[in-house]
Amino acid sequence: MGMFSFIKEAGEKLFGIGEAKAAEVVAKADPTPVNVDAANQAAARAIADYVAKMGLTAEGLDIGFDAASGTVIVQGMADTQETKEKILLCCGNVHGVENVQDQLGVTEAEAEPQFYTVVSGDTLSKIAKHYYGNANAYMGIFEANKPMLSHPDKIYPGQMLRIPPQ
16 A cells, blocks of 8 residues: 556546546646536546456445546455556556555455566566566566556556566
């Protein structure tokens, strides 16, 4: 449990369409009158829908959003540490999100992996070489970040990745 920081300008663009567009307006402190509570709820639903689309679930999963601070609050009980971390990464790797407040519990505790924020010029092979000493171990990082990653070559600067123990 704690707070994770993300790069606000990187990630999935969930707030620019539909009801969640209002959250983008609030986050930018646009003077246009907006129902802040409704915008935050719409943004939270957009993030929750994204998590569900990735096939990630947790008992009593509740996702909230505060556009003014760019913070997502995640509550519930995940079955595994891996599921918990993937839910947190889904919530944080969203354009407009700066922090994720982790209030998720885990039924089966296990060793926590490290996290890495992708920088320009990175590849999964380069990251694997750094953490494991073997560039060919990149598939372990890819698998640990599925379904958010659809292909080993599709990472972007600012994206946060799980680096599981080898």
